[in-house]
Amino acid sequence: MNSPNFAIPVDASGQASRFGSGRAVQRIEDAALLQGQGTFTDNFQPAGQLVLRFVRSSFANGRINGIDVSEALALPGVVAVYTGQDLVDAGVKHLPAVAGYQRADGAAVNPPVRHALAVGRVAFVGEPLAAVVAIDADSARAAADAVQVDIEAEPCVVHSLAALAPDAPQVWPGAPGNVLAEKQHGDAAATQAAFAVAAHRVTLDLVNQRLAPSPIEPRCVLAWPEASDDGRLYVRLSSQMPTAVRGAVAACLPGLSVERVRVLVGDVGGGFGMKTGAGAEDLVVAFAAQQLQRPVKWTAERVEEFLSAVHGRDLVTRAEMALDARGRVLALRLRSFGNMGAYPSGTGVFIALTLGPWVSTGVYDIPLIHFHLSAVLTHTAPIGAYRGAGRPEAVYITERLFSAAAQQLGMPPDALRRLNMIHPEQMPYRNPMGQVYDSGQFRRILDQGLVLSDWNGFAQRRAASAAQGRLRGRGLSTFLEWTGGGSLEEDVKVRVAADGYIELVSATMAMGQGIATSYAQLAVDVFELPMSKIRILQGDTDRANGFGSAGSRSLFTGGAAIRVASQRTVQVAQDLAALALEVPAKDIEYHAGRFAVVGTDIGIDLFELAARQPEADIRAEANAKADGASWPNACHVVEIEIDPVTGEVSIAAYASVNDIGNVISPVIATGQVEGGAVQGIGQALCEAVQYDEEGQLLSASFMDYVMPRADGFVPFKTEFDTSVPCLTNTLGAKGVGELGTIGATPAVVDAVVDALTHAGFGAAAVKLQMPLTAQKVWQVLRGQVPAKLGWPDV
Numbered sequence: 090m091n092s093p094n095f096a097i098p099v100d101a102s103g104q105a106s107r108f109g110s111g112r113a114v115q116r117i118e119d120a121a122l123l124q125g126q127g128t129f130t131d132n133f134q135p136a137g138q139l140v141l142r143f144v145r146s147s148f149a150n151g152r153i154n155g156i157d158v159s160e161a162l163a164l165p166g167v168v169a170v171y172t173g174q175d176l177v178d179a180g181v182k183h184l185p186a187v188a189g190y191q192r193a194d195g196a197a198v199n200p201p202v203r204h205a206l207a208v209g210r211v212a213f214v215g216e217p218l219a220a221v222v223a224i225d226a227d228s229a230r231a232a233a234d235a236v237q238v239d240i241e242a243e244p245c246v247v248h249s250l251a252a253l254a255p256d257a258p259q260v261w262p263g264a265p266g267n268v269l270a271e272k273q274h275g276d277a278a279a280t281q282a283a284f285a286v287a288a289h290r291v292t293l294d295l296v297n298q299r300l301a302p303s304p305i306e307p308r309c310v311l312a313w314p315e316a317s318d319d320g321r322l323y324v325r326l327s328s329q330m331p332t333a334v335r336g337a338v339a340a341c342l343p344g345l346s347v348e349r350v351r352v353l354v355g356d357v358g359g360g361f362g363m364k365t366g367a368g369a370e371d372l373v374v375a376f377a378a379q380q381l382q383r384p385v386k387w388t389a390e391r392v393e394e395f396l397s398a399v400h401g402r403d404l405v406t407r408a409e410m411a412l413d414a415r416g417r418v419l420a421l422r423l424r425s426f427g428n429m430g431a432y433p434s435g436t437g438v439f440i441a442l443t444l445g446p447w448v449s450t451g452v453y454d455i456p457l458i459h460f461h462l463s464a465v466l467t468h469t470a471p472i473g474a475y476r477g478a479g480r481p482e483a484v485y486i487t488e489r490l491f492s493a494a495a496q497q498l499g500m501p502p503d504a505l506r507r508l509n510m511i512h513p514e515q516m517p518y519r520n521p522m523g524q525v526y527d528s529g530q531f532r533r534i535l536d537q538g539l540v541l542s543d544w545n546g547f548a549q550r551r552a553a554s555a556a557q558g559r560l561r562g563r564g565l566s567t568f569l570e571w572t573g574g575g576s577l578e579e580d581v582k583v584r585v586a587a588d589g590y591i592e593l594v595s596a597t598m599a600m601g602q603g604i605a606t607s608y609a610q611l612a613v614d615v616f617e618l619p620m621s622k623i624r625i626l627q628g629d630t631d632r633a634n635g636f637g638s639a640g641s642r643s644l645f646t647g648g649a650a651i652r653v654a655s656q657r658t659v660q661v662a663q664d665l666a667a668l669a670l671e672v673p674a675k676d677i678e679y680h681a682g683r684f685a686v687v688g689t690d691i692g693i694d695l696f697e698l699a700a701r702q703p704e705a706d707i708r709a710e711a712n713a714k715a716d717g718a719s720w721p722n723a724c725h726v727v728e729i730e731i732d733p734v735t736g737e738v739s740i741a742a743y744a745s746v747n748d749i750g751n752v753i754s755p756v757i758a759t760g761q762v763e764g765g766a767v768q769g770i771g772q773a774l775c776e777a778v779q780y781d782e783e784g785q786l787l788s789a790s791f792m793d794y795v796m797p798r799a800d801g802f803v804p805f806k807t808e809f810d811t812s813v814p815c816l817t818n819t820l821g822a823k824g825v826g827e828l829g830t831i832g833a834t835p836a837v838v839d840a841v842v843d844a845l846t847h848a849g850f851g852a853a854a855v856k857l858q859m860p861l862t863a864q865k866v867w868q869v870l871r872g873q874v875p876a877k878l879g880w881p882d883v
Contacts, residue, residue: 109614110753110820116606117620118599128355130309130327131388138311139168141374141387142229144219144236145396146211149245149468149784150258153209156219157237164235166228169381171220171373173206180343181205181376184369187435190270190442190464198270199263201466203432205341205372211240212260212431213469214784215396220373222385245468247780249405249428252467253881260431260466267466269433272442275458275521280411283420283457287411291494294878296858297482299403299428299778300771301794302475306358307389308398310371312378318351324375325353329360329598330637335630337367338375345379354628357600361768362474363398364600365436365639370397395789400778401475403428404441404482407880410490416498418509420457421450423486426881429464430471437472438464444571445479447524451487451568452531452722453509458521468784474639476768477827480570481834488566488835493855496846502839503539506567507532524571526720527816534746534810535567538724541806542744550728551847554741560731561741562844564836569722572824574640577715577817579647581654582633585662585707587700591616593654594626596635597647602826603757604643608651610753611820615655616695617681641721641824644753649713649819658709662698669693669701719815719823723747725766725832729840733848736867738774738841744806745832750815750823762829763805769833771797773841775860795860834859845869 108114121127158170183202190198207218219236223229244258251257252267260267284290310326322345328334331352339347357364370387378385389398406425412418427441442462450458495505510531511518518526539545547563554561582594593612599605605625612623626632636642659679666684667674670693677684685692699707728742745762752758775795779787788794814821841861845854848870856875857865865875 108620110610113756116603117609118605130311130325133311135384138384138386139222140226140229141377141385142221142233143217144233146216146218148211148240148242149214151211151240151242154239154241161232161235164232166224167232169222173204173208176206182341187433187438190438193271200433201261205369222377245784247467247469247784249426249465250879250881252465264466268463269466270464272462274446274460277459280420280422280457280459284411287419288414289412291410291490293408293489293493295406295408295486297402297404298859300401300475300776301395301778302361302363304359304361307394309388310374311386312375313384314382321349321351322379323351327357327364328354329364329600329639330366331628331630332634334367341372342376352630360600361476362478365474392789399471399473403472406486408486408490410494416500416505416508418455421455423460425462426465428467430469432471434471434473436474440479445483447522447571448480449483449487450520454511477830481831484568484831485835492839502565528813529722530813534748535724537746538726541746542726554730560733560844560848562729562840564727564840566832566836567724568832569720570831571718572641573718574642576636577646579635579650580712581650582710583654583658585699587705589696590622590624592624592626593651594633595647596633597643598627598638607644607754611648611651612655641826645719645818645822646715653713654711657711661709662707666693666698715818717817721749721823721828723828723832725836727836727840731844733870736863740802746808748810748813749825751821752809752811758825759807761825762807765829766833767797769830770837773834773837773859777860
């Protein structure tokens with residue numbers, strides 16, 4: 090932590106106390122959005138703009154014998170048509186490939202090469218084959234339909250366990266048996282010894298199904314050469330990571346360097362991990378603009394998002410837990426297969442083989458682990474980050490094991506968890522994966538969660554539901570997560586302008602989460618001015634570059650930098666005020682936008698001081714670096730009801746107590762937890778990307794991919810315990826953006842299992858796999874036992 094030791098006096102005018110950190114304020118982003126003044130990429134229509142449309146594969150696996158674009162090129166309004174070979178011939182490089190992992194035989198990972206447009210072969214339905222550029226959308230659509238593609242279809246495989254079969258079609262020669270990479274963590278021999286002496290052993294086969302991130306704004310990218318800027322290539326798109334996009338465009342397109350590319354991002358209608366880095370389509374649009382020297386835009390249709398945008402999760406696990414006679418966990422063992430799709434990304438492999446395991450032991454003092462993890466290739470769309478990225482999968486597995494163990498031991502689920510929780514005096518705590526928790530009061534959070542949910546009054550509510558002919562169940566999850574995205578440093582630039590505004594520039598990215606409001610509140614703490622005087626600027630690689638926003642890192646890294654840079658600005662301005670007032674700087678104090686000589690009424694306004702400077706402003710910048718990740722944690726309690734006639738599951742109550750350290754924006758933090766919980770509920774009950782055996786996507790629209798609806802929820806009870814600040818950053822804040830998603834899924838599933846168990850269907854209920862649709866629940870209620878997974882002999 091490298092923040093200067095700088096204290097600001099309390100603002101007697103009340104500005105800081107009313108609008109600063111820790112206060113509930115209205116989001117500053119909302120007014121423009123509600124008035125239709127948002128700056129989404131598709132709102133920009135530069136003169137001479139061309140429209141790009143992709144031709145996509147309708148086969149999951151096959152050889153490209155030929156692509157005939159002559160008929161398309163002859164159509165009116167068509168400017169250009171590109172194939173994968175055209176891009177290769179022009180010098181466009183393939184997308185960055187995963188590295189740093191090993192195969193089972195110890196050899197370095199040998200990933201398939203992914204071109205922006207397919208070359209030679211296709212490997213999943215929806216893979217882009219060609220790109221048509223025309224003067225308008227109708228012309229582009231007609232030309233795309235006219236492109237003739239000859240693909241020789243070959244057998245495919247879409248599920249990770251099926252891909253492991255000896256006779257399964259091979260996705261890529263460099264991944265024998267379709268296993269791209271393997272990684273083991275922990276001590277296999279010691280774990281086996283613990284299982285050998287355990288009084289109790291619990292085994293579950295669990296599926297974290299494939300999900301589609303589904304932000305409200307589809308991907309959109311607009312690229313153009315800027316004549317007024319020496320022909321530099323400008324790229325405007327919806328992205329969480331502008332700097333990463335700039336780097337990829339510069340690295341992949343011929344004749345470019347990062348200095349020759351400027352990336353701009355305005356409003357982003359949700360990202361959820363799907364909009365991290367540059368995608369194949371982004372590179373094609375940038376290439377077309379570079380070649381044609383005209384603006385080119387592509388806006389994804391929703392079906393394209395389902396087909397070709399990165400998906401999330403898709404992890405199959407055999408999970409085992411060993412316990413002693415008292416219920417203390419002795420060891421945790423996992424054998425997992427992560428479906429990477431046809432083209433594994435570095436992010437996807439990292440999530441399955443490294444990131445998820447970091448949090449697998451959670452808030453529990455588990456001494457021994459052995460995790461054996463495989464990244465598997467299939468003929469499906471690539472897997473990438475999706476809200477939580479590995480932590481929801483890991484927490485789901487561990488929490489399901491704890492609930493099953495409590496049932497087997499005849500212990501209350503809260504009691505078994507409390508028995509195994511890490512004690513505060515063990516902090517800082519190093520878990521078996523080597524990750525260090527700086528702070529945490531896990532038992533206290535659990536106790537508060539039980540009180541908030543009226544845990545002891547559940548029996549009466551269950552009886553009341555029964556009287557209405559409904560089954561009621563209860564689920565609990567106590568968990569933590571890792572935040573930081575692996576990037577713990579951030580820079581912020583500040584400009585105090587003579588026109589009465591303070592601009593703060595950050596490389597983190599707003600994407601609907603309200604981060605600009607939180608940043609403004611932190612600036613108010615220092616400048617003691619109304620929030621209306623603060624402007625947060627993001628999304629311009631000519632002004633700021635950095636990691637971007639992912640992994641719930643924006644506040645505790647970017648926010649810390651906002652505070653440090655604001656303090657540095659006041660220090661710089663204080664020295665300038667000393668010169669203007671002709672007194673030593675130590676004799677000047679700052680208060681509510683004004684510098685004054687101590688003990689006098691002599692002073693100067695901050696903005697007047699800026700006007701006196703040669704450039705009519707005051708500038709400063711500063712850096713903040715966290716000492717490590719933050720570890721937010723929580724207790725989530727869910728009660729559900731089941732209609733036994735239809736099998737439909739509804740949320741009857743949801744309560745959570747969350748430790749995110751110091752809370753900067755309570756309204757935003759609450760929205761993050763509750764919105765995240767709704768996404769976690771979606772995974773538990775209804776969402777699933779599904780392919781048929783030919784690799785055709787069966788869930789390619791919102792008619793087939795079911796998401797939670799607002800009318801299916803009761804009000805949530807959400808509270809924060811701020812008594813345990815984070816020790817790794819100057820704000821004492823912990824990430825919050827993904828916490829609700831992580832905790833909701835296991836709690837909801839356990840609640841359904843609890844209801845079915847109480848009704849006498851426990852043996853079948855514990856075998857249910859997500860999503861727990863009405864049909865699946867109805868079948869269990871009719872005595873049907875879910876089919877076992879086809880577990881491979883590996």
